[in-house]
Amino acid sequence: MPLAGLLQPLLSQLNSGVVLLDAELKLVFINQFIARRADLQPEDVKGKSLFEVFSDLPQAWLQRKLHGVLSLQVPAFSSWEQRQYIFKLPHLRPLSSDSAYMAQNCSMLPLTAADTGERYICILVEDATDAYVYQQQLQHSVARLQLANRTDGLTGVFNRSYWQQQLGYEIQRAERYQHPLSLLLFDLDKFKQLNDHYGHLGGDAVLIEVARLVAALLRDTDLLGRYGGEEFGIILPETDLTGAMQVAQRLCSAVAAHRVAFEQQQLLATISLGVTGFTSGLSSDQLIQQADEALYSAKRQGRNQAVAWRDSQSVYLKKVK
Numbered sequence: 001m002p003l004a005g006l007l008q009p010l011l012s013q014l015n016s017g018v019v020l021l022d023a024e025l026k027l028v029f030i031n032q033f034i035a036r037r038a039d040l041q042p043e044d045v046k047g048k049s050l051f052e053v054f055s056d057l058p059q060a061w062l063q064r065k066l067h068g069v070l071s072l073q074v075p076a077f078s079s080w081e082q083r084q085y086i087f088k089l090p091h092l093r094p095l096s097s098d099s100a101y102m103a104q105n106c107s108m109l110p111l112t113a114a115d116t117g118e119r120y121i122c123i124l125v126e127d128a129t130d131a132y133v134y135q136q137q138l139q140h141s142v143a144r145l146q147l148a149n150r151t152d153g154l155t156g157v158f159n160r161s162y163w164q165q166q167l168g169y170e171i172q173r174a175e176r177y178q179h180p181l182s183l184l185l186f187d188l189d190k191f192k193q194l195n196d197h198y199g200h201l202g203g204d205a206v207l208i209e210v211a212r213l214v215a216a217l218l219r220d221t222d223l224l225g226r227y228g229g230e231e232f233g234i235i236l237p238e239t240d241l242t243g244a245m246q247v248a249q250r251l252c253s254a255v256a257a258h259r260v261a262f263e264q265q266q267l268l269a270t271i272s273l274g275v276t277g278f279t280s281g282l283s284s285d286q287l288i289q290q291a292d293e294a295l296y297s298a299k300r301q302g303r304n305q306a307v308a309w310r311d312s313q314s315v316y317l318k319k320v321k
């Protein structure tokens with residue numbers, strides 16, 4: 001059978017890359033699959049160093065691998081999951097991927113010539129771009145779902161369940177490391193009137209805008225969540241009550257000074273805030289309860305203001321008496 005005569009057409013039609021190297025890592029052969037994508041002529045590269053022709057190769061890593069294959073005479077493998085590609089080649093497919101390069105599974109096989117006993121290495125390059133793209137799409141979908149799962153649909157801040165979970169974690173951290181932690185609850189004032197006057201869409205516009213404004217005034221490490229209809233919570237890690245009151249006053253003034261554009265009108269809104277500091281042994285429910293009591297005091301004292309729980313407690317107790 002004229003096997004040798006068939007090998008060349010077979011290798012050139014193969015839908016995988018074939019790179020044959022001698023023991024000095026010089027190119028003996030590349031097939032059409034590689035040549036076409038690397039824009040090379042197979043006959044031009046014969047006898048040249050692998051790393052000279054393919055200057056983008058991860059040289060130190062690949063040299064180590066190939067020397068291992070030669071000296072141990074065992075195959076080596078590189079998967080796209082560990083290293084997206086070895087040969088920087090375009091994938092030549094109309095796929096929407098965030099990479100223009102072909103993801104590859106590469107096998108490095110030791111070969112010995114039957115007649116001369118000389119040693120060679122064959123690198124087989126398989127295109128794994130499909131798997132790479134599917135994995136990327138899956139990762140993006142999971143990330144989108146995770147985001148949706150912790151986000152309030154209207155305002156884009158954290159939703160209640162995620163925010164409360166974070167409060168639990170922050171309390172554990174504050175307790176363990178004896179770090180300060182404060183909690184702030186705020187609620188839009190007379191929001192029912194605003195809704196009644198401008199309609200639900202006007203109310204929604206105010207909620208969205210206030211959440212955006214408040215988020216912009218907080219630190220990246222602060223956690224803003226929508227606690228209920230027009231009530232929001234802010235966890236302030238590494239912040240004592242004095243610092244939290246400063247934040248609360250800043251937010252209160254900023255919201256009162258802001259105008260929300262809605263259907264050619266400028267809507268005004270104010271917020272009332274209740275602030276409390278974490279002390280050892282408090283649960284998240286107790287902390288929320290304290291902030292809520294302070295918020296209640298702020299409402300009773302005329303709204304558009306911040307009240308710390310320390311102060312409000314006496315007000316609250318007086319009221320109870």
Ligand SMILES: Nc1nc2c(ncn2[C@@H]2O[C@H](COP(=O)(O)OP(=O)(O)OP(=O)(O)O)[C@@H](O)[C@H]2O)c(=O)[nH]1
Nearest residue numbers: 187188189190191192193195200203204229230299
């Ligand atoms: N537009 C809009 N309104 C909401 C939303 N969630 C809750 N609300 C409204 O917020 C209003 C809250 O009213 P109240 O609890 O009486 O409080 P308030 O009018 O803000 O009065 P104070 O809190 O005492 O200042 C109700 O009319 C709710 O329908 C929402 O997602 N969008």
